[in-house]
Amino acid sequence: MSAVHKSRLGKRSPMGALVCAADGLAEPGHLGTEAGDGAGSPMIGPGCRVKLYPGPRVYVNCCGQECAGVAKQHNHADGEVSVFLPQQGHHAVGSFEEVWTTSAGPPQTSPLPRPVSSNVSMPNGYSSPESVDMDEIMAAMVLTSLSCSPVVQSPPQRDPAAASCEMECAGGELSDSGSSGYWSWDRGNGSPAPSPSIPETDSCLAPAVDEGLDMELEQVLFDEPASRKPKSSGRLAYRCLWPSCGKVLTSVVGMKRHIRTLHLGHSSESEQSRREEDFYYTEIHRELDSAAPAMPCASPPNPPADPGSATPPPSLLSQSAPDRCWQVRSEHLYQTSAPLQVTGSPSASCQWTPSVNVLPSPQTAPFRSRSVSVGEQWIQQQQSASLRPHPASRSPPRGHCTSRRVRGEAKKCRKVYGIERRDQWCTACRWKKACQRFVD
Template sequence: MESKYIFEKSSIGTSVGVADFSYRTGRSVLLDSRVPVAVEKNSSVLPAYTQAPVFYKLVMDGGSTAEVKSERTSSSGRGNGRIFPDVEKAGLGDQKDTGSCGILKRTSPTPCPGVTRSLPGSFLNLDIRNPGKQAELASSFRAAQGQNVPQAERQALSSSHIPVPRNRNPSGHADKEVMAATVLTSLSTSPLVLNPSSAPPVPEPASKTWKEVLSASYSSSTSGNWSWDASDQSVPSTPSPPLSNDASKNFLLSSQGDDVSEDVTESTHFMFEDPIPRKRKNSMKVMFKCLWKNCEKVLSTSSGIQRHIRTVHLGRNSDSDYSDGEEDFYYSEIEVNMDSLTEGLSSLTPTSPTTAGPPPVFPPPLSDVSRSEHTSVDGSQSHTSSLLSQSAPSTLCHIRTDHAYQGPVAHVRTVSIGEKRQPAASTHTTVNKNHAVITPAAKATPGTRKPRGEAKKCRKVYGMEKRDMWCTACRWKKACQRFTD
């Protein structure tokens, strides 16, 4: 599912257990608050706003590394062994392992696009792809703790990492997985110390923090295919610590003026209101994402999205409820894991924050969302690795489409979150490829063909039988204008 974690025993004969978490978008991570934990962000990896994974190291209090036994009930170890108190309760409920790489993947050394595996000698690594999430974590932690952990202390803690062998035992760790998932989930709400790349402990206003992240990540609000609408940006559930729930809510509201704000707010409210991690059953919410080119709008109701499409994209009278059903073509249904909604935001810019890149394309949602993290399609993620390779956004959302012709798009695109992003800091070769296309130099000479984009074109999406639905360019055998690359 959304969280990928690897739980394994130290190959060393010692009882020391190490959990390697690659934190993917979708899930919040939470730790038993009783267990003091220091979370460090491994800043060496990437820019905060990038999709690239950010690593967090969890060090259990006492300066020792987290000692977790592979057995579910293992209570031994420091930290009281209560690291995953909810494991049993949580069950595997949302662990739909669709086979995608991002989900509950424990062992595979197989590169999961977009997913950065634990670093060598990994400890408890949280791969947080969502910038917003990072901020959130930091915020929440500070809020809970009311203070930051001294830098020195953190460093000391971090020094006590116990390297773990990379080979993992693939089998029979369902319970472990569950525990890991639970931990990940709970992390989002529990107090954590986030040390963003050795940032000064100065209590920087959380709002600023996430703001920065957002600005960096979403400077081009629509740049991400899988991103949410610009308004969504505020959604990142990274309320500033000092803010009360209400305050956060208000903030969100104030920053969002449309339906999205509503929806998002609702979800975020849900997330923040209750400090205690909730059960997953409440975490999934069906949302509707506009697939219109350059539009990332996500609404909670189909009628809302239809109205949006009708009025905004189709230019129809907003007052009229008349619908010929055409709107259906332009949105897809997605399931958003509210637990990781925040994270999702970060993932919105799955690939790279293409601040410089062209805006997302028509059916971006999938490709971007992926990033969205958020909204990533679980199944498609893993399956369509090729697409994902570009950004590897892990999204929590499961995209479903009701439209047959849309199906291909949704699935594929979803996976390839960030596919369209052409960010300055592109990390994917594919992106570069696209980039080249837009480069003037590349274009010029006759004879140089525009590299084929990865996006499905009208022909493929709709099929010959629905040729009338193609964009004109496709009909004329010209470069597709709808599913641009």
């Protein structure tokens, strides 16, 4: 079956993307949480595999009454959630079941319109998760429109594999998801190797914080753009999301300059470059950030490397905007690629070559060189016990070398017009070729 698909991916281009979605990779609405099978149970609570990210406002049962707090840690293994209670001014550690995300009541009784997802590292009392989400969504839309061709400007969709990376790795606030996991305590899901080519993934490494602070402190008092002016100045910092950088500065200008000069390698002040810079740093809360223990990303910083040359990490996904685009823009792959996509895995078609080069940074090169998306790798690893370093080495189980395209679901000329009106068929149908009029 799958062996048959490969030859038809070309004209039946949507298939690749559909496979990604159909396989459950994309799960809109489950942003930032790892919900279980229960589609309508995004609630934190017992029996629900929801992962609570730091940042969102949560409520705990404190002395018999509901107390608002900020989720800080969630030890998924122990089921303990650490919540910072601003009103009490201390942290509270409670069981997973005692935390809910709406003020309506405990999780068992109050359906949550959205799972705990606003894991943007925001300061205490910054805003509600929902408002942050809106900002993030808007930013994501802009970034997506910049980074991708128009076809990918659909609402952000997440695949669980990508979400798993978010959970493992920090950063990603500027992604199109708008609710990427900043970090998580769940360490049990394989090795949290960060994606080597994605800037956000390495931001969990936060070196050189102090030096950045020392260097840029004076700038806080001056040229702070209104767009990113922190609501509680002095508490916000900006972390460079460039891989193996993680520099934290206290001013946007300094951070942008840092990214522009050190990473992007140019000093252009154009709008384009500024947006690029926005993409590579994130706003962090210094107290939260410093209070956060070692990030789950324990692996050393990965330089931008060819993903195909390394063994694919088990669950390393990020959801940066370009990366997301790849998940969606899978349909043209067969045209630009060769045998790499010709694999038996149904997900192997999820690959594409971006048509727009918006991020001329070195980071983008590995992106484009990806042969199989990480989500696909995740699925393939789930499906196959044997892990193969190169997707090209996978060959589908096929009876013979010839490949036929799968029979299309669409009605063909023969069915539409009938054999008696064969003259109205498309040329291909008349010639017994793949129908060109009613393509799948």
